[in-house]
Amino acid sequence: MKIHLFTLAILCFSLSQGLNQNPKCETQDHGSTLRVFHIYSPCSPFRPSKPLSWEESVLQMQAKDQARLLYFSNLVAKNSVVPIASGRQTIQSPTYIVKANIGTPPQTLLMAMDTSNDASWIPCTGCLGCSSSVFNTNKSTTFKPLGCQAPQCKLVPNPTCGGASCSFNMTYGGSTIAANLSQDTITLATDPVPGYTFGCIQKATGSSVPPQGLMGLARGPLSLLSQTQHLYQSTFSYCLPSFRSLSFSGSLRLGPIGQPKTIKFTPLLKNPRRSSLYYVNLVAIRVGRKIVDIPPAALAFNPNTGAGTIIDSGTVFTRLVAPAYTAVRDEFRRRIRDANRIRIRNANVTSLGGFDTCYSFPIVAPTMTFMFAGMNVTLPPDNLLIHSTAGSITCLAMAAAPDNVNSVLNVFANMQQQNHRILFDVPNSRLGVARELCT
Numbered sequence: 001m002k003i004h005l006f007t008l009a010i011l012c013f014s015l016s017q018g019l020n021q022n023p024k025c026e027t028q029d030h031g032s033t034l035r036v037f038h039i040y041s042p043c044s045p046f047r048p049s050k051p052l053s054w055e056e057s058v059l060q061m062q063a064k065d066q067a068r069l070l071y072f073s074n075l076v077a078k079n080s081v082v083p084i085a086s087g088r089q090t091i092q093s094p095t096y097i098v099k100a101n102i103g104t105p106p107q108t109l110l111m112a113m114d115t116s117n118d119a120s121w122i123p124c125t126g127c128l129g130c131s132s133s134v135f136n137t138n139k140s141t142t143f144k145p146l147g148c149q150a151p152q153c154k155l156v157p158n159p160t161c162g163g164a165s166c167s168f169n170m171t172y173g174g175s176t177i178a179a180n181l182s183q184d185t186i187t188l189a190t191d192p193v194p195g196y197t198f199g200c201i202q203k204a205t206g207s208s209v210p211p212q213g214l215m216g217l218a219r220g221p222l223s224l225l226s227q228t229q230h231l232y233q234s235t236f237s238y239c240l241p242s243f244r245s246l247s248f249s250g251s252l253r254l255g256p257i258g259q260p261k262t263i264k265f266t267p268l269l270k271n272p273r274r275s276s277l278y279y280v281n282l283v284a285i286r287v288g289r290k291i292v293d294i295p296p297a298a299l300a301f302n303p304n305t306g307a308g309t310i311i312d313s314g315t316v317f318t319r320l321v322a323p324a325y326t327a328v329r330d331e332f333r334r335r336i337r338d339a340n341r342i343r344i345r346n347a348n349v350t351s352l353g354g355f356d357t358c359y360s361f362p363i364v365a366p367t368m369t370f371m372f373a374g375m376n377v378t379l380p381p382d383n384l385l386i387h388s389t390a391g392s393i394t395c396l397a398m399a400a401a402p403d404n405v406n407s408v409l410n411v412f413a414n415m416q417q418q419n420h421r422i423l424f425d426v427p428n429s430r431l432g433v434a435r436e437l438c439t
């Protein structure tokens with residue numbers, strides 16, 4: 001908690017410094033393609049002022065994942081659709097950010113990219129408890145608060161109509177965020193989107209303050225995709241840079257134009273229990289050449305329970321429900337043991353935080369193939385292992401899903417997606433994956 005608060009204090013401080021440190025960070029986005037930065041990138045004002053040690057950053061990312069997974073569980077417990085997410089994860093776990101211009105004349109803000117969230121919100125002027133970098137609604141000639149009669153007001157949770165505007169609250173752990181539903185022009189790269197509807201944050205109470213806006217790329221009625229239907233036809237792709245190469249940016253390409261022609265596809269599924277999330281059908285997992293023996297129920301898609309596998313941009317490390325994780329991990333360990341037996345006499349496994357398969361000697365690791373319906377994705381060691389800076393510890397960068405009543409969800413997370421082009425083709429209900437080095 002202490003680290004979290006401290007980090008937030010830094011976020012609030014450095015945000016006010018703008019994005020001016022590095023000329024590379026100032027490059028404008030063109031067409032419908034936005035550069036994507038890792039939260040710890042030199043171009044991100046949210047990076048820690050003092051670089052975190054490897055252990056610290058890994059543990060921090062794990063802790064954020066934990067909160068996010070809890071949110072996914074909660075989505076199943078409630079069976080209603082939550083259009084502007086009331087989730088506890090919305091605020092605290094942006095891993096990748098993009099630049100957006102909002103208002104007329106444009107003001108540059110950073111927004112977290114989140115494929116599992118419908119929320120679009122931005123901290124606004126006059127916000128109590130927000131960081132100093134806010135969208136100044138007074139300076140925009142196109143800003144418009146939405147009233148209670150606006151049809152969009154029916155899509156937010158528990159709207160109140162004290163004044164003229166459609167206001168709503170979202171909770172986050174012990175914190176509450178009060179926002180007014182508003183509209184303004186948002187410019188993504190060079191594409192203006194007039195009348196974009198978002199939550200203008202007016203008040204944030206509690207210890208967790210949202211440092212930036214959130215760009216929801218899920219499928220709900222108020223998400224960016226739904227609002228830009230005419231422009232982007234619910235199609236986008238991204239390439240996420242590795243967090244080992246922090247000076248690299250990836251890209252978020254909006255719309256069907258310029259998307260890869262040769263790419264493998266698997267069907268996208270929709271689960272009524274979590275209708276915004278992007279489900280895929282994970283059929284099996286191969287470690288090296290061996291298909292791991294996983295109980296079929298651990299991977300099965302189930303619309304009644306919400307079980308299955310999602311692809312998510314916000315979770316860092318892939319999570320598999322316990323029986324699947326154990327089977328995969330055991331096979332991975334066996335392979336390491338066999339491959340390294342000759343070189344190393346004592347090949348004991350150690351742990352680090354939530355990772356239970358770490359080695360304190362250099363390992364030769366097998367590839368791992370995620371076998372989706374109609375598409376095999378073979379991940380090289382770069383997508384599977386994290387190494388400490390000194391190279392003294394290497395861990396398998398996956399874990400078992402948290403053990404609670406609703407943990408029926410496998411999450412194919414962003415570390416496993418890095419340096420791949422991931423294409424969300426919603427109109428054709430398919431997800432494409434192709435290897436690509438994002439730079």
Ligand SMILES: *[C@@H]1O[C@H](CO)[C@@H](O)[C@H](O)[C@H]1NC(C)=O
Nearest residue numbers: 124125126127136137138139
């Ligand atoms: C914005 O405008 C309103 C009304 O004109 C004014 O009351 C408020 O103080 C202004 N806020 C800022 C931050 O300029």
Ligand SMILES: *[C@@H]1O[C@H](CO)[C@@H](O)[C@H](O)[C@H]1NC(C)=O
Nearest residue numbers: 145162163164165167180202
């Ligand atoms: C937000 O809504 C509240 C309650 O309706 C109202 O008092 C406040 O003036 C609104 N703020 C803006 C910027 O529209």
Ligand SMILES: *[C@@H]1O[C@H](CO)[C@@H](O)[C@H](O)[C@H]1NC(C)=O
Nearest residue numbers: 158159160168169176178203
């Ligand atoms: C939302 O929060 C505001 C300020 O924190 C409070 O006055 C209001 O009653 C809350 N509304 C709801 C619906 O909880």
Ligand SMILES: *[C@@H]1O[C@H](CO)[C@@H](O)[C@H](O)[C@H]1NC(C)=O
Nearest residue numbers: 345346347348349350351360
């Ligand atoms: C490795 O594991 C074996 C068996 O559990 C144990 O006896 C040995 O002390 C361990 N070695 C190290 C270096 O931890």
Ligand SMILES: *[C@@H]1O[C@H](CO)[C@@H](O)[C@H](O)[C@H]1NC(C)=O
Nearest residue numbers: 286289291371373374375376
């Ligand atoms: C995936 O790999 C398996 C072999 O492990 C093969 O049988 C299957 O045809 C492959 N699927 C696709 C879509 O290439």
